[in-house]
Amino acid sequence: QFHHRSGNRHSDNRLAVGPDRFAQSVSLVNRDVPAGFGGLRSRAFAIVTNPVVSWVAFATVLVGMHFTPAMSSLMNLSPFGHYLEYVLYLGVAICFYYTLLPGNPARNRPDAAMAVVSLFLMMIPETMTGFFLYSAGSPLFPYFTEAAGVSGPDVLADQRLGGALMWSTSMIIDVAWIAVAVHHWFGTEVVKTRRLDEEMERQRVAGGAET
Numbered sequence: 001q002f003h004h005r006s007g008n009r010h011s012d013n014r015l016a017v018g019p020d021r022f023a024q025s026v027s028l029v030n031r032d033v034p035a036g037f038g039g040l041r042s043r044a045f046a047i048v049t050n051p052v053v054s055w056v057a058f059a060t061v062l063v064g065m066h067f068t069p070a071m072s073s074l075m076n077l078s079p080f081g082h083y084l085e086y087v088l089y090l091g092v093a094i095c096f097y098y099t100l101l102p103g104n105p106a107r108n109r110p111d112a113a114m115a116v117v118s119l120f121l122m123m124i125p126e127t128m129t130g131f132f133l134y135s136a137g138s139p140l141f142p143y144f145t146e147a148a149g150v151s152g153p154d155v156l157a158d159q160r161l162g163g164a165l166m167w168s169t170s171m172i173i174d175v176a177w178i179a180v181a182v183h184h185w186f187g188t189e190v191v192k193t194r195r196l197d198e199e200m201e202r203q204r205v206a207g208g209a210e211t
Contacts, residue, residue, distance in 0.1 A: 049095050049096075049098045049099045051096075051099065051100070051114065055121060057092045057095065057096070058092040058093065058096045061088050062092075063129060065089075067129075071085070071141055072141055100118055112181070112187075123174045126166070127167055127170050127171050127174075129166065130165070131167050134163030135160075136160075137156075138156065139156055
Protein backbone atom coordinates (compact mmCIF):
# COMPACT_ATOMS: atom_id res chain seq x y z
CA GLN A 1 0.00 0.00 0.00
CA PHE A 2 2.73 2.49 0.94
CA HIS A 3 4.73 1.70 -2.21
CA HIS A 4 1.68 2.26 -4.36
CA ARG A 5 0.74 5.52 -2.68
CA SER A 6 4.23 6.97 -2.91
CA GLY A 7 4.53 5.96 -6.57
CA ASN A 8 1.09 6.76 -7.91
CA ARG A 9 0.51 10.03 -6.11
CA HIS A 10 4.03 11.13 -7.01
CA SER A 11 3.32 10.54 -10.68
CA ASP A 12 -0.13 12.10 -10.62
CA ASN A 13 0.75 15.25 -8.73
CA ARG A 14 4.42 16.10 -8.29
CA LEU A 15 5.59 15.19 -11.76
CA ALA A 16 2.75 17.01 -13.43
CA VAL A 17 2.70 20.09 -11.22
CA GLY A 18 6.22 20.38 -9.84
CA PRO A 19 8.42 20.55 -12.98
CA ASP A 20 6.65 23.55 -14.47
CA ARG A 21 7.04 25.43 -11.17
CA PHE A 22 10.73 24.51 -11.09
CA ALA A 23 11.03 25.60 -14.71
CA GLN A 24 9.52 28.95 -13.80
CA SER A 25 12.14 29.32 -11.06
CA VAL A 26 14.90 28.43 -13.53
CA SER A 27 13.55 31.04 -15.93
CA LEU A 28 13.55 33.70 -13.23
CA VAL A 29 17.14 32.89 -12.30
CA ASN A 30 18.23 33.00 -15.93
CA ARG A 31 17.29 36.67 -16.29
CA ASP A 32 20.85 37.41 -15.09
CA VAL A 33 22.47 35.31 -17.84
CA PRO A 34 24.18 37.41 -20.55
CA ALA A 35 22.09 37.71 -23.70
CA GLY A 36 24.67 35.94 -25.86
CA PHE A 37 25.32 33.09 -23.44
CA GLY A 38 25.67 29.67 -25.04
CA GLY A 39 22.93 28.63 -27.40
CA LEU A 40 20.13 30.60 -25.73
CA ARG A 41 19.73 32.68 -28.87
CA SER A 42 20.34 29.87 -31.34
CA ARG A 43 17.79 28.89 -33.98
CA ALA A 44 17.33 25.42 -32.48
CA PHE A 45 16.61 26.85 -29.04
CA ALA A 46 14.20 29.37 -30.57
CA ILE A 47 12.27 26.49 -32.20
CA VAL A 48 11.91 24.34 -29.08
CA THR A 49 10.92 27.36 -26.97
CA ASN A 50 8.42 28.67 -29.52
CA PRO A 51 5.18 29.16 -27.54
CA VAL A 52 3.09 27.02 -29.89
CA VAL A 53 5.66 24.21 -30.23
CA SER A 54 6.40 24.09 -26.52
CA TRP A 55 2.69 24.19 -25.59
CA VAL A 56 1.93 21.25 -27.86
CA ALA A 57 4.93 19.34 -26.49
CA PHE A 58 3.97 20.09 -22.87
CA ALA A 59 0.33 19.09 -23.38
CA THR A 60 1.29 15.96 -25.33
CA VAL A 61 3.67 14.74 -22.63
CA LEU A 62 1.28 15.58 -19.80
CA VAL A 63 -1.80 13.99 -21.36
CA GLY A 64 0.07 11.15 -23.05
CA MET A 65 1.82 10.07 -19.86
CA HIS A 66 -1.46 9.86 -17.95
CA PHE A 67 -3.94 8.53 -20.50
CA THR A 68 -1.86 6.16 -22.63
CA PRO A 69 0.24 3.09 -21.67
CA ALA A 70 3.33 5.34 -21.78
CA MET A 71 3.70 5.71 -18.01
CA SER A 72 3.44 1.99 -17.27
CA SER A 73 5.88 1.29 -20.10
CA LEU A 74 8.41 3.71 -18.63
CA MET A 75 7.97 2.36 -15.11
CA ASN A 76 8.76 -1.14 -16.41
CA LEU A 77 12.19 0.22 -17.39
CA SER A 78 12.94 0.96 -13.74
CA PRO A 79 15.04 2.72 -12.60
CA PHE A 80 15.80 4.39 -15.93
CA GLY A 81 12.12 4.86 -16.73
CA HIS A 82 11.64 7.00 -13.64
CA TYR A 83 14.55 9.24 -14.61
CA LEU A 84 13.34 9.53 -18.19
CA GLU A 85 9.94 10.61 -16.91
CA TYR A 86 11.59 13.34 -14.83
CA VAL A 87 13.57 14.52 -17.86
CA LEU A 88 10.49 14.62 -20.10
CA TYR A 89 8.39 16.67 -17.72
CA LEU A 90 11.18 19.03 -16.75
CA GLY A 91 12.37 19.50 -20.34
CA VAL A 92 9.01 20.45 -21.82
CA ALA A 93 8.21 22.66 -18.80
CA ILE A 94 11.43 24.65 -19.18
CA CYS A 95 10.89 25.04 -22.93
CA PHE A 96 7.34 26.29 -22.38
CA TYR A 97 7.96 28.75 -19.56
CA TYR A 98 11.36 30.04 -20.64
CA THR A 99 10.19 32.71 -23.07
CA LEU A 100 7.04 33.62 -21.15
CA LEU A 101 8.70 35.03 -18.04
CA PRO A 102 10.34 38.44 -18.33
CA GLY A 103 14.09 38.88 -18.23
CA ASN A 104 15.25 35.68 -19.94
CA PRO A 105 17.60 36.00 -22.95
CA ALA A 106 15.41 34.71 -25.77
CA ARG A 107 15.04 36.03 -29.29
CA ASN A 108 11.52 34.70 -29.84
CA ARG A 109 9.86 36.16 -26.77
CA PRO A 110 6.10 36.68 -27.27
CA ASP A 111 4.56 40.00 -26.32
CA ALA A 112 3.02 40.41 -22.87
CA ALA A 113 -0.53 39.76 -24.07
CA MET A 114 0.47 36.50 -25.77
CA ALA A 115 2.26 35.39 -22.61
CA VAL A 116 -0.98 35.77 -20.67
CA VAL A 117 -2.88 33.81 -23.31
CA SER A 118 -0.25 31.03 -23.32
CA LEU A 119 -0.33 30.67 -19.55
CA PHE A 120 -4.12 30.56 -19.60
CA LEU A 121 -4.14 27.88 -22.30
CA MET A 122 -1.71 25.76 -20.27
CA MET A 123 -4.32 25.59 -17.52
CA ILE A 124 -6.50 23.48 -19.81
CA PRO A 125 -4.39 20.29 -20.05
CA GLU A 126 -3.11 20.67 -16.47
CA THR A 127 -6.47 21.04 -14.76
CA MET A 128 -8.30 18.67 -17.10
CA THR A 129 -5.73 15.95 -16.52
CA GLY A 130 -6.23 16.29 -12.77
CA PHE A 131 -10.02 16.34 -13.19
CA PHE A 132 -10.14 13.18 -15.30
CA LEU A 133 -7.77 11.38 -12.93
CA TYR A 134 -10.12 12.30 -10.10
CA SER A 135 -13.31 11.32 -11.94
CA ALA A 136 -12.03 8.08 -13.55
CA GLY A 137 -14.09 5.04 -12.62
CA SER A 138 -11.16 2.61 -12.62
CA PRO A 139 -7.38 2.67 -12.02
CA LEU A 140 -5.45 4.05 -15.00
CA PHE A 141 -1.95 2.82 -14.15
CA PRO A 142 -1.57 -0.98 -14.22
CA TYR A 143 2.09 -0.79 -13.21
CA PHE A 144 1.36 0.76 -9.82
CA THR A 145 -1.54 -1.61 -9.21
CA GLU A 146 0.62 -4.66 -9.85
CA ALA A 147 3.67 -3.31 -8.02
CA ALA A 148 1.73 -2.39 -4.88
CA GLY A 149 -0.44 -5.50 -4.80
CA VAL A 150 -3.42 -3.64 -3.35
CA SER A 151 -7.12 -3.94 -4.09
CA GLY A 152 -8.92 -1.98 -6.78
CA PRO A 153 -10.83 0.38 -4.45
CA ASP A 154 -7.62 1.37 -2.64
CA VAL A 155 -5.84 2.08 -5.92
CA LEU A 156 -8.78 4.10 -7.23
CA ALA A 157 -9.02 6.15 -4.03
CA ASP A 158 -5.31 6.95 -4.20
CA GLN A 159 -5.60 7.90 -7.87
CA ARG A 160 -8.50 10.22 -7.11
CA LEU A 161 -6.55 11.88 -4.33
CA GLY A 162 -3.62 12.46 -6.69
CA GLY A 163 -6.00 13.86 -9.32
CA ALA A 164 -7.64 16.19 -6.80
CA LEU A 165 -4.25 17.51 -5.66
CA MET A 166 -3.13 18.04 -9.24
CA TRP A 167 -6.41 19.69 -10.23
CA SER A 168 -6.54 22.10 -7.30
CA THR A 169 -2.86 23.06 -7.08
CA SER A 170 -2.60 23.57 -10.84
CA MET A 171 -5.48 26.03 -10.79
CA ILE A 172 -4.18 27.95 -7.77
CA ILE A 173 -0.58 28.25 -8.94
CA ASP A 174 -1.48 28.92 -12.58
CA VAL A 175 -3.83 31.73 -11.56
CA ALA A 176 -1.02 33.26 -9.50
CA TRP A 177 1.38 33.18 -12.46
CA ILE A 178 -1.28 34.57 -14.78
CA ALA A 179 -1.75 37.45 -12.32
CA VAL A 180 2.01 38.12 -12.50
CA ALA A 181 1.88 38.04 -16.31
CA VAL A 182 -1.13 40.37 -16.40
CA HIS A 183 0.67 42.81 -14.09
CA HIS A 184 3.67 42.74 -16.45
CA TRP A 185 1.33 43.26 -19.42
CA PHE A 186 -0.24 46.30 -17.83
CA GLY A 187 3.23 47.62 -17.02
CA THR A 188 4.34 47.35 -20.64
CA GLU A 189 1.17 49.12 -21.80
CA VAL A 190 1.85 51.97 -19.36
CA VAL A 191 5.38 52.31 -20.73
CA LYS A 192 4.10 52.33 -24.32
CA THR A 193 1.51 54.97 -23.47
CA ARG A 194 4.08 57.14 -21.72
CA ARG A 195 6.45 56.94 -24.69
CA LEU A 196 3.64 57.81 -27.08
CA ASP A 197 2.67 60.80 -24.96
CA GLU A 198 6.29 61.96 -24.85
CA GLU A 199 6.61 61.66 -28.61
CA MET A 200 3.40 63.61 -29.16
CA GLU A 201 4.62 66.29 -26.73
CA ARG A 202 7.94 66.57 -28.61
CA GLN A 203 6.09 66.96 -31.89
CA ARG A 204 3.83 69.61 -30.37
CA VAL A 205 6.80 71.55 -29.01
CA ALA A 206 8.65 71.25 -32.32
CA GLY A 207 5.57 72.45 -34.21
CA GLY A 208 5.16 75.41 -31.86
CA ALA A 209 8.81 76.40 -32.27
CA GLU A 210 8.51 76.44 -36.07
CA THR A 211 5.54 78.76 -35.94
